[in-house]
Each structure stands twice: as C-alpha cells, then as structure tokens.
Amino acid sequence: MTTPDPTPESIVHAEQARLDYRDAMTYGDYLQLDAILNAQKPRSPDHNEMLFIIQHQTSELWMKLMLHELGAAKTAIATDRLPEAFKMLARVSRIMEQLVHAWDVLATMTPPEYSAIRPYLAQSSGFQSYQYRCIEFSLGNKNAAMLRPHEHRPDLLAQVQAAYEAPSLYDESLRLLARRGLPVPASHCERDWTRPYEASDAVEAAWLQVYRDPSHHWDLYQLGEELTDLEDAFRLWRFRHLTTVERVIGFKRGTGGTSGVGYLRKMLDVVLFPEIWKLRTDL
Ligand code: HEM
Numbered sequence: 001m002t003t004p005d006p007t008p009e010s011i012v013h014a015e016q017a018r019l020d021y022r023d024a025m026t027y028g029d030y031l032q033l034d035a036i037l038n039a040q041k042p043r044s045p046d047h048n049e050m051l052f053i054i055q056h057q058t059s060e061l062w063m064k065l066m067l068h069e070l071g072a073a074k075t076a077i078a079t080d081r082l083p084e085a086f087k088m089l090a091r092v093s094r095i096m097e098q099l100v101h102a103w104d105v106l107a108t109m110t111p112p113e114y115s116a117i118r119p120y121l122a123q124s125s126g127f128q129s130y131q132y133r134c135i136e137f138s139l140g141n142k143n144a145a146m147l148r149p150h151e152h153r154p155d156l157l158a159q160v161q162a163a164y165e166a167p168s169l170y171d172e173s174l175r176l177l178a179r180r181g182l183p184v185p186a187s188h189c190e191r192d193w194t195r196p197y198e199a200s201d202a203v204e205a206a207w208l209q210v211y212r213d214p215s216h217h218w219d220l221y222q223l224g225e226e227l228t229d230l231e232d233a234f235r236l237w238r239f240r241h242l243t244t245v246e247r248v249i250g251f252k253r254g255t256g257g258t259s260g261v262g263y264l265r266k267m268l269d270v271v272l273f274p275e276i277w278k279l280r281t282d283l
Pocket residue numbers: 055056059060106114124125126127128129132241244245248249253254255256257258259260261263264267
C-alpha cells in the first residue's frame with residue numbers, strides 16, 4: 001500500500017506550526033509592517049509611481065543601515081578595534097553594491113512613464129535626502145551649502161550638522177595611521193573637520209609605507225583596501241544615477257533646481273580618499 005502524498009495542509013499540521021497569534025508577537029508586529037506598508041501614498045493616478053516610491057523608500061532604509069554601520073566603523077577605528085571595523089566596512093560596501101544594482105529596477109521606467117509622475121513631485125528631489133547628506137559627510141565630502149535644505153527641520157538639521165562637524169571615516173583612518181607611528185602631518189590629525197579634505201603628499205607618503213610593506217602593516221593595508229572598495233562602489237552608484245537620470249529626463253533641469261545631468265556629472269569628479277588612489281601610480 002502506498003502512502004498518499006502529503007497535502008499542504010497536512011505538512012503545516014505535521015510541523016506543528018503555531019497558527020493562533022492572538023497572544024503572541026507576530027512577524028508583522030516585530031517588523032512594524034503596518035507602518036512601513038502603509039507609507040506608500042502615490043499622488044498621481046499613474047501605475048508607475050509605486051515603483052518610484054518603493055525604490056526611494058528602500059534606498060532610504062539601506063542608507064539608514066549604512067549610517068548605522070559607518071558610525072560604528074568610525075568608532076571602532078578611533079578605538080583601535082580594526083577587525084570589527086573591517087566587518088562593518090565590508091557590509092557598507094555590499095549595501096552600496098546593492099544600491100548600484102537597484103538602478104536596474106528603476107531603469108524599467110521610461111521617459112513617458114516618468115513624465116506622468118514628475119509634475120506631482122513638485123520641488124522635491126533626492127538632493128534633499130538628509131540621510132544621503134549624512135553619508136557624504138561621514139565619507140568626508142563636506143560642503144556647508146548642503147546644510148541649507150534642512151534648515152526648516154531643526155531635528156534633521158542637527159543630525160546632518162553632527163555628521164558635518166565630526167571627523168570622517170578617512171579622518172579617523174589617518175589618525176589611526178599616526179597612532180601607529182606613520183608620518184601623517186599634524187594638519188591632518190587635528191583640524192576643523194568641517195573643512196573639505198585637502199589631499200597631501202605627506203599623507204600619500206604615509207600610505208605608501210603601508211602599501212610598500214603590506215606584511216608589516218597588514219591591518220592598515222586591509223583598511224586601505226576596504227576604503228578603496230567603498231569608494232569604488234560609491235562611484236558606481238553615482239554613475240548609475242547619472243545614466244538613469246539621463247535616460248529618463250535627458251538634460252532637463254532637476255526638480256531640486258540644479259542643472260540636472262550637468263550637476264550629477266560634476267559629482268563624478270568627487271574623490272573621497274585621494275591618496276589611496278594616487279599611491280597606485282607611485283607604487
Ligand atoms: C527617475 C529617477 C531619478 C531622477 C530623474 C533623478 C534626478 C535627479 C536630479 C536631476 C538630481 C539633481 C538635483 C536636482 O536638481 O533635483 C538628483 C539628485 C539626487 N538624487 Fe536623484 N533621480 C532619480 C532617482 C533617484 C534615486 C532612486 C535616488 C536614491 C535615493 C536618488 C537620490 C538622489 C540624491 C541623493 C541626489 C543628490 C545627489 C548629490 O547632491 O550629489 N535619485 N536626482
């Protein structure tokens with residue numbers, strides 16, 4: 001006699017899965033799904049606005065995690081706990097790569113599809129993303145003008161301002177090199193952290209010592225390569241943004257008031273960790 005194939009119902013029964021959650025915390029409770037899944041409020045009647053909203057909301061969630069990891073990685077470097085920092089920096093780079101691939105989903109939106117939504121966006125723009133600005137500042141791309149869009153929200157301004165005033169990931173890395181006896185000039189160990197980073201031959205010379213003798217400076221060498229991974233991924237993100245914008249709105253001005261593609265193209269020239277790149281030519 002053959003036993004009958006199990007039915008979906010009998011499988012659940014045999015597993016003794018809990019089915020009554022009246023008195024227990026559920027998946028949705030734990031993840032606050034009521035809040036998250038009721039936060040998509042399209043303003044247009046257009047089908048594609050849901051994609052646009054979810055693309056941005058998921059990006060903001062990943063940015064939240066990046067900031068969480070970046071902040072902890074900076075503290076770990078500042079307190080000489082490098083293995084922990086490496087774990088967190090690797091995660092930040094993987095998140096950035098995730099955001100790079102996310103552009104593929106948004107690129108399914110054609111120019112006419114976006115044109116149907118765009119008037120409903122009014123003057124809102126990614127330019128006003130405070131988490132994005134915190135990431136740029138944490139990575140050392142400081143620019144006082146970028147605080148202005150947040151002036152009307154003192155609570156958010158305080159967060160962006162804190163990232164603006166704090167040493168960046170790279171600043172903390174250079175301070176670590178100095179603590180390890182490498183010849184990082186004093187001007188790069190203590191300074192007004194709100195000033196844009198200025199590349200220095202002396203800093204490059206310090207990194208060169210690391211890269212010329214990796215086995216003696218293994219963890220600093222690994223730090224240099226983690227920073228390279230991160231900037232590499234960030235450059236790809238900027239490039240995919242630029243290309244997606246060009247294919248969707250061409251050379252129209254941005255809703256945030258910038259030239260659009262022209263502005264985003266200029267941002268491709270930003271170098272976050274200049275000496276880490278320059279030293280490769282001099283090795
Ligand atoms: C069709 C999709 C998109 C278009 C047409 C677009 C367009 C633009 C434009 C024109 C700017 C320049 C600022 C302005 O004048 O508005 C900008 C900035 C920005 N966008 Fe987008 N964007 C798109 C998707 C996204 C997505 C998915 C994100 C992810 C969160 C994003 C994040 C940003 C950020 C952070 C900035 C500021 C960049 C900086 O200051 O360096 N954008 N976008």
